[in-house]
Structure formats: C-alpha cells, structure tokens
Amino acid sequence: MNLFADIRELVVAELEALMAEGVLPKGLDLAAVAVEPPRDKGHGDMATNAAMVLAKPAGMAPRAIADALAARLMEDPRIAGADVAGPGFLNLRLEPAAWQGLVRAVLEQGTGYGRSSMGGDRKVNVEFVSANPTGPMHVAHARGAVVGDALAALLDFAGYAVTREYYINDGGGQVDVLARSAYERYREAHGLSPEIAEGLYPGDYLIPVGQALKDKYGDSLLNRPESDWLADVRVFATDMMMAMIRDDLAALGVTMDVYSSEKALYGTGQIETAIERLRGLGLIYEGVLEPPKGKAPEDWEPREQTLFRSTDFGDDVDRPVKKSDGSWTYFAPDIAYHYNKVQRGFDELINIFGADHSGYVKRLKAVVSALSENKVSLDIKLIQLVKLLKGGQIVKMSKRAGTFVTLRDLIDEVGPDVVRFVMLTRKNDVALDFDFDKVTEQSKDNPVFYVQYANARVNSILRKARDAGLDVGDATLSAAHLAHLGHEAELEVIRKLGEWPRLVEIAAKGHEPHRVAFYLYELASDFHGLWNKGNDDDSLRFIQGDTAISAAKIALARAVGVVICAGLGILGVTPVEEMR
RNA sequence: GGCCCCGUAGCUCAGGGGAUAGAGCGGCCGCCUCCUAAGCGGCAGGUCGAUGGUUCGAAUCCAUCCGGGGUCACCA
Known part of the structure; x- marks a missing residue:
C-alpha cells in the first residue's frame, strides 16, 4: 500500500475524466503531476501541483483547473478537503479513516510494507569494495562496502533483481x-x-x-x-x-553474490574481443599522447601506444589500453570486465568507487556506453573520504608504515551496526567524520542510538502490554478498531509511516541509501514526540484501561516498529529490542 | 592548467524546480507520583558563496567567477 501513489492515481484519473468531458483540452501530458507531502503541515496532508504544471499547456488559469479538479476529488470517500492555495497548489486533507487504514496495512504487510515494484525485476549489478587483494580492508573500504550493500538492499526492496559483485584486482x-x-x-x-x-x-x-x-x-x-x-x-x-x-x-554483514577475477580474464581472449569490438567502432587507435598539462613529470617521454578515444566522450585525453612494451594496462581488463557484465544481461550497472578514482569515471562510462550500444546505464558513485576522530584528534593512517586503521579495528571497537549506520548518515559525495566518542554515545546526538531507542520503546510497550494480560499478536492488532487513533499527534506519526513507500522509491531512483537513515531518524523523532505527549495527556499513552483503545494504540506503536525494522533491514543494522 | 566533489543557522548536516528553507549540536526557558527523562516541548539564530540567465516560480537547472578538498603519463 502506497497512499501517495494511490492518491496520485486518483488525481490522474480525475484529470483524465476532465479531459474526456472537455473541461480540459485532450492529450495533456500528466507525467509531471505530483502528489507530495506539503512542506508545511498546516497545508494539509498532501499537495498536488497539477494545476500549475497543466496551466500553460492547457492554456487555462491554474485556479480554474484546481477548482474543477477539487470538485471531483471531493467525491472520493478518502478526501476530506481540497483547497486551492498559493500559486495554484491543491492541498488535500484525507479522511482520518484513510490514514488509520494505513496502520492495518503496515501490520498486515509487515516489513514488506513499502516494497515497490518500481524496478520491474530489471537486472542491476552493484559492484563495490573491489579492494586490492594485498592487505586487510581499511576504513575507506568500509564506507564503500556499507554504501554498496545498503544500496543493493534498497534496490532489491524497490523491485530490482540485484547482484552484489566484487572485482578482484589480482592481475597486476x-x-x-x-x-x-x-x-x-x-x-x-x-x-x-x-x-x-x-x-x-x-x-x-x-x-x-x-x-x-x-x-x-x-x-x-x-x-x-x-x-x-x-x-x-x-x-x-x-x-x-x-x-x-x-x-x-x-x-560487517556483507555477502557478495559474485567474485570476479581480473586475472581470469587474461588468456581467455575476452580482453582481445572487447578491444577489437571497440576498434570496430573506431574507438581504438595507435598513437602518441601529448605530455600531461600542468606539471609534467621530469622523465616524461613520448611513446606510441594503443589508445582508447575517450575524448569522444568528454574525457581530457585518450587513454592507453596497452603499455609501450605491448602488455595491457589496467584499463584493458576493466574494459573486458565491463563488457562481460553487459553480456551477462544487466540492465543497469552501478560501481562504488573511492573518490580518488574520479578521473576514471568518464572513460568507463564511455566504454559501457559504446559496448552496450547505449542500452546499459552505468552509474558510478564516488565515496568521499572518512575522517576518523578520537578525543578530538584525527586518527592518522599511514599505509607505508603498515599501521592503518583496519575495518576490523573499527568493528571491534564499535560493532558492525554502528559502523554501518554512521557510514550511511552522509551522502556518498560528502566527506564523513567518524568520531569514535560520538558514535558510542547514548544520546540523541547519536542517530544510531536514537533510532534504536525508538524501536526499543515499541518493544517495551509490547512487553508491558503482555504483562498486563493484553493480546498483542499481529492478528489482534490488525483487527483493532483504529478509529481510536484520532488525535492529531497520532495522525502525524501515521502520516510519516505513509511516506515510507514513497521514500523508498525516491531513494532507489537516486541510488541514495542515506535517505533511509534520515527517514528513520525522522520517524523515530515523531515517535519519541508522541511518547512524551503521553506524559501530559493520559489519553495519548499506549496502554489504556480500555482493551479496544489499547489495541488501536499499540497497533500504531507496532507499525512504527515494523517500519523501523524494515528500514534498518535495508541498512543492514540489527534492531535492538531493549537498551542496556 | 584540465577534470570531479563540496560551499545552506555559531558548529555538523538534510532538502536538490513550488508556498513562510529544515533537523541535531551549542545558547536560553520549561517538562519525570504514570509504558525507559538514554527522552520531549518552546524561544533565539539564514542576503542557501557571488553575479548573471532560463522559468508563472530557483537554495535547487544553466553560465561565469570566488573559496575549500580531491585527482591528473604505461601504477591499480
């Protein structure tokens, strides 16, 4: 169940009806029509921009469109109000029953609530980590590992057929x-x-x-x-x-589906085949590169090499696939490897790279585009640095001295759940501070703790209710009379639950797993707020004297717990049931 | 010099065509006879780096510039 999608369908259907009736001109493109949570809660439950985006193509005033649409929407039993506001927004208020029904849907669907078919089973390959097999994984690898794994889980949740893959650089x-x-x-x-x-x-x-x-x-x-x-x-x-x-x-809780070996590509003809295919497209030639611009190395000398014409794709210079001694560069097996991925039938490729590989992006995209005839997309997520802090000091690592902070050190010190969650509290393209003191702190300063605490509170309610002799099985809770959830504070939490399926799709579309972490923080915040309102207003406490009312309120708490667990599941973080 | 990323509240960061730009920390003021106060509520705090452009509408898109970081010949 995706209430935002449902209401958007309703809006689109009514717009089509208006076109059929001749109120709106026929053939309008409705793709840009959106139904979203309004920025300001005072504006209602949902807002649609339909009147504004259609005003120009329809040649009508936004207000006229909005009024006509509002009148039709009001006939739907879910819609309690439709007001035109601002430059032409149509603000919708839903009947409480529509929101209350969402709680039941969450309980019935469990952690499957929010799953999307958006991906349509398209095959996606997420290549991540791919650390050189020359030593233990360190902190930078950890971030790539977590982001890649969570992104893979997110895409799976959004309906893609996902393969997690590691490319072993064992050939150089x-x-x-x-x-x-x-x-x-x-x-x-x-x-x-x-x-x-x-x-x-x-x-x-x-x-x-x-x-x-x-x-x-x-x-x-x-x-x-x-x-x-x-x-x-x-x-x-x-x-x-x-x-x-x-x-x-x-x-760290990461399991790869496929390990591919660079070395295994040599001697199979795959490299030659891929290069020849590019040559057939006129993208490979023998030539001499100009000296690099800027600071030229002192020992630079011109040499004839086999080159890939990446400048055709916006790259600075063409890139060598063969060294002057005739052996392949690193780039050559990588071309073959990506050709191999294309041939395995993936619709989309995603690579998680360290930010120091940014110069590699254009040539690789060029290769995939050329070898797949533009049919396969390649998205490369560059992971920025992680700065480790301890006692306010930067923890330095020096690979040369062999003393670097390993992934294992991190896990031993704070545990895999903290590592995973914290690594996902930033966009991939922003540098991340990992402060040992903060991430282990038990306060709302620490998002890991804060979200876990919300889930622990849900479980606390369930325990107390059970101790009081209440039946809190999902079947009983699903059957609860949810009209008891009429308070604004309760509806607000439900609305946040309603955003989950939408959030999943936005995050999956943008390949942005960090959005899940932020959403969970917001949901936890709303829940903590509701919890504390019970201190002032007894009627907002979850366990009530009346069994039927308790069932409804506990159902809501349980639904919050379900969504937190679903979200943490995507992030690969274990929910805790009790804080200690 | 080329390319990539970043610039939003004092600090750390969300938001990435839509309404009065949000959260946490820090500051100030409140809230525990009752499901964990490890929490919650409120107040103060902004020319969204700058300038132009596109648009009915720009923090968001485009161009140029200014700061900060990364990266730049056969390594992988």
Whole structure:
C-alpha cells in the first residue's frame, strides 16, 4: 500500500475524466503531476501541483483547473478537503479513516510494507569494495562496502533483481609485490631476517602468510630464484588475502553474490574481443599522447601506444589500453570486465568507487556506453573520504608504515551496526567524520542510538502490554478498531509511516541509501514526540484501561516498529529490542 | 592548467524546480507520583558563496567567477 501513489492515481484519473468531458483540452501530458507531502503541515496532508504544471499547456488559469479538479476529488470517500492555495497548489486533507487504514496495512504487510515494484525485476549489478587483494580492508573500504550493500538492499526492496559483485584486482603488478612481501615473511618463518625493501608491503598481516607458506612448502622455496616461486606464492598469498577480506566483509554483514577475477580474464581472449569490438567502432587507435598539462613529470617521454578515444566522450585525453612494451594496462581488463557484465544481461550497472578514482569515471562510462550500444546505464558513485576522530584528534593512517586503521579495528571497537549506520548518515559525495566518542554515545546526538531507542520503546510497550494480560499478536492488532487513533499527534506519526513507500522509491531512483537513515531518524523523532505527549495527556499513552483503545494504540506503536525494522533491514543494522 | 566533489543557522548536516528553507549540536526557558527523562516541548539564530540567465516560480537547472578538498603519463 502506497497512499501517495494511490492518491496520485486518483488525481490522474480525475484529470483524465476532465479531459474526456472537455473541461480540459485532450492529450495533456500528466507525467509531471505530483502528489507530495506539503512542506508545511498546516497545508494539509498532501499537495498536488497539477494545476500549475497543466496551466500553460492547457492554456487555462491554474485556479480554474484546481477548482474543477477539487470538485471531483471531493467525491472520493478518502478526501476530506481540497483547497486551492498559493500559486495554484491543491492541498488535500484525507479522511482520518484513510490514514488509520494505513496502520492495518503496515501490520498486515509487515516489513514488506513499502516494497515497490518500481524496478520491474530489471537486472542491476552493484559492484563495490573491489579492494586490492594485498592487505586487510581499511576504513575507506568500509564506507564503500556499507554504501554498496545498503544500496543493493534498497534496490532489491524497490523491485530490482540485484547482484552484489566484487572485482578482484589480482592481475597486476601489485600482486607480484604482495608475493615478494610474503616471501620475505616466509623466510622470516624459517628464522631468517626478512628484507622488506622499499616498495614492499611491510604490514604484520603477512606474517601468518609466511608461516602458512612454510607449513605448505617447508623449506623448498628457500634460496631459489624468484622465477621458481613467484607464481605459486602469488596465488597462495592472494587467496589468503581474499579469505581475510571475505571474513572482514562477513564481520560487517556483507555477502557478495559474485567474485570476479581480473586475472581470469587474461588468456581467455575476452580482453582481445572487447578491444577489437571497440576498434570496430573506431574507438581504438595507435598513437602518441601529448605530455600531461600542468606539471609534467621530469622523465616524461613520448611513446606510441594503443589508445582508447575517450575524448569522444568528454574525457581530457585518450587513454592507453596497452603499455609501450605491448602488455595491457589496467584499463584493458576493466574494459573486458565491463563488457562481460553487459553480456551477462544487466540492465543497469552501478560501481562504488573511492573518490580518488574520479578521473576514471568518464572513460568507463564511455566504454559501457559504446559496448552496450547505449542500452546499459552505468552509474558510478564516488565515496568521499572518512575522517576518523578520537578525543578530538584525527586518527592518522599511514599505509607505508603498515599501521592503518583496519575495518576490523573499527568493528571491534564499535560493532558492525554502528559502523554501518554512521557510514550511511552522509551522502556518498560528502566527506564523513567518524568520531569514535560520538558514535558510542547514548544520546540523541547519536542517530544510531536514537533510532534504536525508538524501536526499543515499541518493544517495551509490547512487553508491558503482555504483562498486563493484553493480546498483542499481529492478528489482534490488525483487527483493532483504529478509529481510536484520532488525535492529531497520532495522525502525524501515521502520516510519516505513509511516506515510507514513497521514500523508498525516491531513494532507489537516486541510488541514495542515506535517505533511509534520515527517514528513520525522522520517524523515530515523531515517535519519541508522541511518547512524551503521553506524559501530559493520559489519553495519548499506549496502554489504556480500555482493551479496544489499547489495541488501536499499540497497533500504531507496532507499525512504527515494523517500519523501523524494515528500514534498518535495508541498512543492514540489527534492531535492538531493549537498551542496556 | 584540465577534470570531479563540496560551499545552506555559531558548529555538523538534510532538502536538490513550488508556498513562510529544515533537523541535531551549542545558547536560553520549561517538562519525570504514570509504558525507559538514554527522552520531549518552546524561544533565539539564514542576503542557501557571488553575479548573471532560463522559468508563472530557483537554495535547487544553466553560465561565469570566488573559496575549500580531491585527482591528473604505461601504477591499480
């Protein structure tokens, strides 16, 4: 049930009727007609802009359209009032029964309330994290992981067929570096002193890898030239890193559907096929790039390379797909990978990248657009930095020294629920402060706590009611006589519940999971407000002397709890039933 | 220099064609015999970075500029 959508349908139907009757000219485009919550509560329950958007194409005064529409809308039993206001808004007031019925719908549909068929089962691929398999995940990965996972859940809720995918960058030079670093730890495991040369990974996390190598290979790799062990160690170390990353993701509550390997693309002809296809479109050529503008590197020299014509798509320069030695650049397998995603039949691709990849966006969009003949859309969400604060100080991380704050550190300190919720309290393209002191604080300063507290209060009501001998099963609550929910404070909470399906669609359309977190905060706020009004006005308390009245009020509380649980479910946060 | 992101209340941020621009924190004033006061209510606080443009209507869209951040040859 989506009350806003229902009323919009009504408005559209009445407009069509007016066209059929000749009151309005025929053939008006009604796509821009919206039914929304008004900004100011005093304006009623819902507002439509129909008269304003149709005034010009219809060649009529907004007021005339609004009056005609209002008269027809008033005949619907759900509509209690329709007033023209301002520049031509039509403000609608709904009968309380319409709102009250919403509570029943929520209880009947449970956490499925708000689910949308908007996606129409279109196949969406959300690629996220894709951290290099060379070490543990750190804070920046955590934000990408949470945003990607919540976005995937949101799209699923909005009716898309979603695949969560991780692209393993296991094909480049960085895995050789990993192998060499691990080899030194292997030597260390044999009692030799490791030589962690400049450029190798110094982190302690490779010590167990060295030990594991010893367990598997004994001393057979010692004192051998690199060519004898590099390939084996690379696979071994990469596998261990990926196992660790999967564990980290699991600790955060993230489960991928598909892991794709860059390395696996080599030698299959997929890269060549994708490049040739682009060449067939005239987008690949051999050429020499000009030196970079601005500060040119001192050792820059011109060289002939195979280039992708990304300037056709608004990029600054064309981009190399082959190095001057003839091997592929990172870009080439990425082209093949995205071609692969297109071929798997996805209708939409979404990539979650760190903001430092912003320069990569145009060429990748160009590739997907070219290889899919514009049929597949690619949206790239760039995740801005996370700044860690502790005691008012910035927690620095230095990858070079091998001492960085890992995802695991974060989870160990504040728990996965706090990490997830806090990471979703900002738009992806705004930098985020993660303040250890604040996120663990138990006050309304801390949105995680605030929302959880609202749900805990709902459960508290249910417990108390049960203790008082009331039946608070969903069946009983659904059957409650909801006309008892007539107070303005109660209707206000119900209206907020009514916005949930609409919010889901807006958030899904914009690929903006943070909207869910903000909505939950607002819902929690409305609920806390209602709760406290019970301090002044006994009739607003949830548990009443009269069983029938109690049932109605508890039904409302329960409905709030249901929607909070649904929202937290999308965010991947576990609802708590009791604060301790 | 090019490209990307940001600029909204003292602070941290929502809103991203529609009415008198919102929330939290901080400040001030109130509310616990009663379902958790870990909370709630109220007051004060704004030329939505600037200037032009599009529109019936702009914080929102476009252009230019000013601040802040990020990024910029075969790395991945």
